[in-house]
Ligand code: FES
């Protein structure tokens with residue numbers, strides 16, 4: 076067991092973890108932060124995506140101890156009470172979420188993209204989200220939502 | 233060399249279980265503030281029945297959408313719904329909710345008639361008001377009558393309804409003919425592809441889709457079903473094979489790195505159009521479209537490949553190897 | 566203000582986009598035990614010895630269950646929760662463990678001693694159909710429909726139709742095994758209550774199908790079981806079978822503790838139901854004017870090892886094998902053959918997706934042979950109002966022609982007037 080200190084969505088946690096634990100296991104099983112989903116546990120689906128010190132990571136293949144002293148943002152950390160993040164709003168409004176299981180990962184991947192590239196082209200959106208699988212939507216409304224969110228965040232309508 | 237081609241496919245798809253003999257039940261409780269609790273056992277798997285059910289209830293009872301609470305989580309709290317399959321839920325649950333709403337509305341009318349000093353048959357619903365025919369000034373809001381009924385009369389308003397499909401009627405036993413159809417929906421796709429004859433790679437350039445919803449309850453969700461179904465169809469056509477060494481059972485894909493489904497990079501430009509040819513008995517004429525949207529892309533793409541390179545695709549998925557092999561035997565012939 | 570017809574955002578959408586929607590795996594109940602299963606490494610064989618004693622003794626293990634712990638050991642027709650003796654497919658569940666955590670559960674699984682007498686599996690449907698082939702199921706390798714080992718739906722006189730035809734085209738098609746691949750795998754959480762009742766949180770698409778089956782397995786009255794679901798991370802037909810629920814339920818009843826089992830993606834891909842492979846042969850008799858006058862279709866579904874929803878897929882395929890066309894003389898025969906593979910069951914398009922594919926490629930071949938425009942060929946043969954499908958039903962809604970017209974128009978294809986003026990309520994040819 077080792078001591079892990081990390082910040083998640085602004086709150087500080089200190090947990091003891093086994094050396095082989097993943098960040099996803101710590102978030103879900105230890106902290107009960109459940110928006111990161113277990114879709115595959117092999118790094119293939121992106122349902123577990125979170126932002127670790129500004130970088131998008133798949134938390135199922137990220138060793139928990141890598142997050143020591145760092146800051147994690149999950150989907151829970153995006154909205155304030157009564158106020159959605161523009162990406163969340165766009166996903167809701169444009170039907171980018173059907174069953175919703177891929178949605179937390181998709182939104183985090185979209186946020187990581189827009190943080191770095193506020194004005195992505197369709198192609199750049201596709202590329203940025205290509206590690207996140209969705210079986211329901213055919214991605215069409217997801218790509219649309221990211222574009223609309225970017226517009227809004229850039230002060231458009 | 234890169235060669236282009238176009239291909240078309242036309243399909244139908246039944247709404248509801250082939251055998252019939254299944255039901256969906258719904259009931260609705262009117263809250264004292266004029267809101268409602270809707271109890272429905274249909275599973276939400278992402279297709280949107282929660283939304284569709286609340287839209288229908290809202291219209292049928294004049295209750296604002298955001299004042300409806302849907303309870304559909306557990307078998308202890310709901311009536312039966314055979315299940316979310318066979319493209320049946322919008323049709324079956326939609327009808328059940330309409331029936332439950334009609335029952336609740338009738339009860340509301342009876343109480344409102346007492347209050348307004350008229351008979352229930354003189355009443356009708358306009359937006360969120362119960363109004364008296366020919367006396368537009370005489371009316372009560374749903375909230376007013378719901379408050380009266382619950383607080384002053386102490387009564388509970390509970391509307392119930394269901395939709396039951398009779399088991400299929402035998403038409404001609406000797407020929408195995410049986411009336412299995414609840415209703416049929418139609419769909420068609422035109423695929424445009426480009427085949428690289430050197431690599432065997434197939435690129436879908438564009439898909440144009442038309443699907444018949446009967447009546448679209450929610451275009452946002454219906455379009456989402458179409459996008460998702462068509463892209464699943466692209467996956468079936470070009471990549472997915474859960475048992476690549478069929479008929480043996482060896483070396484099956486073990487991860488989503490081996491069983492490849494479409495990603496954002498695999499979605500071609502698509503244009504989809506909805507047409508509405510109403511069913512006789514669906515809610516507002518609606519049909520189920522959940523499944524059929526996955527069925528047009530494969531044959532349309534296969535036919536487009538033939539148009540491009542003159543090779544028939546008799547089995548999918550169409551891998552580059554398959555294309556190259558087929559081209560090779562075409563050259564030899 | 567009416568909402569029907571409006572673009573209303575999803576009722577549960579705010580939960581999805583804020584990460585607050587609770588899926589089954591998101592329920593964390595204190596004291597929950599973690600379940601893992603032992604699966605068969607072979608495709609066919611007999612269990613000679615299954616010794617769980619070492620696993621049971623491992624600290625942290627609460628229970629190990631096998632076939633002898635199941636009150637009624639079959640669901641979905643004939644699929645045992647654990648086989649008593651006969652293993653029928655690779656990946657079949659043989660035993661399950663509930664332990665304090667995943668590592669302990671996995672260790673316990675590795676401590677179960679099993680001896681299997683391996684038998685030669687039957688994979689190929691053609692082998693399985695041969696007379697004298699070893700039986701995978703007690704009543705034979707072909708699914709029975711009453712006395713017959715095939716299902717059929719006929720219309721008219723198919724021999725007469727072929728005689729009338731100017732030419733005949735016969736071809737074979739194959740549709741591969743497919744996995745639903747919902748992003749959420751199978752998850753089940755069973756919570757026992759002091760009065761002997763049970764709540765099962767599940768990823769089911771059909772709570773009321775499942776509750777009946779699970780009550781039978783547990784020999785528990787309906788009112789003792791509350792099935793909670795209805796927020797499912799995608800289904801596509803892959804969550805119509807019980808999968809994990811009988812196991813968590815049995816373990817919860819045995820231990821008195823909540824038990825959770827989340828399948829790995831590998832289990833989801835290799836051990837959950839699939840759409841089995843279909844082999845289809847279509848023979849059409851066609852007149853030079855473009856009318857199809859006869860169709861004979863013979864289809865075989867590789868059903869895998871157990872019944873599951875195979876009977877439904879086999880019959881539904883027979884009902885919809887013709888496509889949206891009126892063909893006066895039809896004979897459709899469908900079969901389901903059992904092999905030593907994971908059971909085939911429902912998947913989006915249930916039995917129909919494969920024949921939609923085969924029929925539409927076949928239609929294209931005929932159009933090309935006739936030298937006829939593919940739109941025209943389909944529209945000539947399309948079902949008209951009042952015409953029966955080959956099942957003898959008169960559909961309430963017919964719009965194949967109109968859908969084709971809309972497609973042409975939307976894709977910028979100019980159809981000749983004779984096609985644009987066609988209607989579903991009139992047959993000219
Ligand atoms: S769960 Fe991490 S990538 Fe799938």
Ligand code: FES
Nearest residue numbers: 173174177209211
């Ligand atoms: S919405 Fe279901 S997986 Fe994306």
